[in-house]
Amino acid sequence: xxxxxGRSGSSGSRTRCWVVxxxxxxxxxxPVSFSGGPLEPSDPGGGxxxxxxxxxxxxxxxxxxxxxxxxAGDYPKAIESLKQLVKMAxxxxxxxxxxxxxxxxxxxxxxxxxxxxxxxxxxxxLTNAHFFLGLSxxxxxxxxxxxxxxxKDYGRAPEVSMxxxxxxxxxxxxxxxxxxDQALSLVRSLDRDFSGDPxxxxxxxxxxxxxxxxxxxxxxxTAPESYQAHQLNAEVLAIQGKLxxxxxxxxxxxxxxxxxxxxxxxxxxxxxxxxxxxxxxDEAQREFEEELKIDPRSATAEYELxxxxxxxxxxxxxxxxxxxxxxxxPQFAEALIGLGKSLVSAGxxxxxxxxxxxxxxxxxxxxxxxxxxxxxxRRLGREEDAGKELAAYREIHDNLQKTQLRIRTGxxxxxxxxQTDTPPD
Numbered sequence: 001x002x003x004x005x006g007r008s009g010s011s012g013s014r015t016r017c018w019v020v021x022x023x024x025x026x027x028x029x030x031p032v033s034f035s036g037g038p039l040e041p042s043d044p045g046g047g048x049x050x051x052x053x054x055x056x057x058x059x060x061x062x063x064x065x066x067x068x069x070x071x072a073g074d075y076p077k078a079i080e081s082l083k084q085l086v087k088m089a090x091x092x093x094x095x096x097x098x099x100x101x102x103x104x105x106x107x108x109x110x111x112x113x114x115x116x117x118x119x120x121x122x123x124x125x126l127t128n129a130h131f132f133l134g135l136s137x138x139x140x141x142x143x144x145x146x147x148x149x150x151x152k153d154y155g156r157a158p159e160v161s162m163x164x165x166x167x168x169x170x171x172x173x174x175x176x177x178x179x180x181d182q183a184l185s186l187v188r189s190l191d192r193d194f195s196g197d198p199x200x201x202x203x204x205x206x207x208x209x210x211x212x213x214x215x216x217x218x219x220x221x222t223a224p225e226s227y228q229a230h231q232l233n234a235e236v237l238a239i240q241g242k243l244x245x246x247x248x249x250x251x252x253x254x255x256x257x258x259x260x261x262x263x264x265x266x267x268x269x270x271x272x273x274x275x276x277x278x279x280x281x282d283e284a285q286r287e288f289e290e291e292l293k294i295d296p297r298s299a300t301a302e303y304e305l306x307x308x309x310x311x312x313x314x315x316x317x318x319x320x321x322x323x324x325x326x327x328x329x330p331q332f333a334e335a336l337i338g339l340g341k342s343l344v345s346a347g348x349x350x351x352x353x354x355x356x357x358x359x360x361x362x363x364x365x366x367x368x369x370x371x372x373x374x375x376x377x378r379r380l381g382r383e384e385d386a387g388k389e390l391a392a393y394r395e396i397h398d399n400l401q402k403t404q405l406r407i408r409t410g411x412x413x414x415x416x417x418x419q420t421d422t423p424p425d
Contacts, residue, residue, distance in 0.1 A: 058088070059085060059088050059089065062081050062084050062085050062088070063081075063085060065077075065081045066078050066081035066082045066085065066098065066102075069081060070098075070101070070102060070105075073105075075102050075103075075105045075106035076106060078102040078105075079099065079102045079103060079106065082095060082098055082099040082102055083099065085099075086099060091122060092122070093118075093119040093120070093121075093122035093123030093126050093129070094119070094123070094126065096115045096116075096118045096119035096122065096129070097115070097116065097119040097126050097128050097129040097132070099115045100112045100113075100115035100116040100119060100129060100132045100133070100136065101128070101132055103115060103136075104132050104135060104136050104139075107139075109136045109137075109139040109140035110136075110140050112132060112135075112136035113133055113136040113137050113140065113142075116129045116130075116132045116133035116136060117133060120133065127153075127156075130149060130152075130153060131149075131153050131157065131162060131166065133149055134146050134147075134148075134149025134150040134153055134166065134169070134170075135150075135165060135166065135169055137149065138150060138169035138170070138172065138173050139169070141176075143172075143173035143174075143176045143177050144177060146169065146170075146173050147170065147173050147174065147177070147179075147182075150166050150167075150169055150170035150173060151170055151182075153166050154166045154167045154170055154186075154189070163193065164190075164193075164194055164197070164200070167186060167189060167190045167193070167194075168190070168199070168200070168203060170182075170186050171183060171186040171187060171190065171203065171207065172203075174186055175207060175210060178214075180211055180214075183207055183211070184207075184211070187204050187207050187208070190203075190204065191204060216232055219232060220232070226256075227252075227253045227256035227257045227260065230249050230250075230252045230253045230256065231249070231250070231253045231260075231263070233249045234246045234247075234249035234250045234253065234266070237249060238266075238270065243270050243273060243274045244274070246270055247267055247270050247271075250263050250266055250267050250270070251267070259294055260294075261291070261294050261295040261298070262291070262295070262298075263291075264287045264288070264290040264291035264294065264301075265287070265288065265291040265298060265300060265301050265304075267287045268284040268285075268287035268288045268291070268301075268304060269304075271283050271284040271287065272284050272304075281308060284304075284308070285305065285308060288301045288304050288305050288308075289301075289305070297328050298328075299324075299325045299326075299328040299329035299332055299335065300325075302321045302322070302324045302325035302328065302335075303321070303322065303325040303332065303334065303335045303338065305321040306318045306319075306320075306321030306322040306325060306335070306338050306339075306342070307338060309321060310338060310341065310342050310345070313345075315342050315345050315346035316346065318338070318342040319339065319342045319343060319346065322335050322336075322338045322339035322342060323339060325338075325339075326339060326355065331362055333359045333362040333363040333366060333369065334359075336355040336356065336358050336359035336362070336369075337355075337356065337359045337366070337368060337369050337372055339352075339355045340352040340353075340355045340356035340359065340372055340373070340376060341372050343355070344372070344375060344376050344379060349376045349379035349380050350380060352372075352376045353373070353376050353377070353380070356369060356372055356373040356376055357373060359372075359373075360373060360389075360392075365396060366396075367393050367396040367397045367400065367424075368393075368424045370389045370390070370392040370393040370396065371389070371390070371393040371423055371424055372424070373389045374386045374387075374388075374389035374390040374393060377389060393423075
């Protein structure tokens with residue numbers, strides 16, 4: 001089985017269980033009829049052939065046993081009962097469809113695909129056989145054969161767990177055959193239809209990561225000395241925490257394309273992220289200023305210059321940079337917060353209210369925005385408004401702490417409580 005089709009893990013067995021339980025044909029409610037005449041006797045040594053009624057009774061008992069075994073999850077027993085039914089009524093497609101279900105549930109995907117094909121030959125309208133044929137082909141790694149079935153069936157599967165199983169297998173198959181367009185289409189469909197499903201979200205993250213990796217690999221193979229390849233290397237090195245190596249790659253990019261927007265900004269960010277020496281802030285400032293020479297509309301470079309000025313208590317300079325940032329990008333909530341904080345620090349709290357109110361409108365989940373607005377209101381004597389914003393800050397902050405704790409506990413187990421963050425400056 002190929003790499004992508006081998007990633008289902010425990011979720012794959014859960015999916016098979018859900019699919020089987022919800023797609024089960026009620027065999028006992030649909031007894032096999034032998035209207036075509038009596039079967040050959042099961043005892044070759046002699047005896048009278050069974051009557052038609054006796055055959056129907058025997059088939060009903062075997063069908064009931066198969067159904068009970070399927071419901072109990074005893075798939076080997078169900079398979080044996082269904083194989084008996086196939087011998088008793090080889091021309092009944094529903095029996096073979098159920099046998100395909102049992103084989104699929106037992107992980108015998110090749111056998112499941114064979115029985116599903118036989119069922120469809122006998123009765124092409126058996127949708128469950130069609131569903132399980134695609135699923136079985138996918139699980140056995142035969143994705144080229146499986147995709148036409150999976151793609152067709154995803155849109156028409158009436159039951160949620162079946163639809164999910166079809167979509168997930170179709171997505172894995174699309175990736176395994178390098179059909180990126182189809183994979184992206186399926187990701188969008190699954191995200192729409194199963195937006196909160198953890199398995200779908202997990203798989204989607206891997207799909208996007210894999211597509212990004214494949215595009216990166218093509219770039220590095222086809223144009224290894226291009227500035228784009230060096231830029232990609234720099235981004236990867238930065239993520240890995242290799243800041244000096246990342247900076248060297250960014251400087252190589254500038255040597256190949258000196259006027260490329262965004263590179264000086266990244267160099268400035270790397271300087272601020274690493275160990276700081278006596279000249280670090282000056283060097284970072286020069287990088288952001290160089291960025292603005294190349295791209296005068298860089299709101300992020302203006303923001304960083306504003307933050308550096310604010311932290312240096314240069315209030316008026318900070319205000320100018322933040323104002324330019326929000327002029328360039330009116331939706332830049334962090335720049336609005338920086339502007340508000342600088343105005344309050346400069347003794348202009350009345351002017352600070354508008355940008356801070358705008359910031360919490362744009363990003364109501366930003367705890368810092370509510371805290372800074374509370375501070376500005378209090379400077380103006382608006383105690384009731386200040387109290388409301390402080391309460392909003394505390395609620396958002398506490399919810400964030402709880403979310404972080406759940407994530408931490410889910411990854412590391414139930415460890416000691418993390419320390420509570422202090423309010424923002």
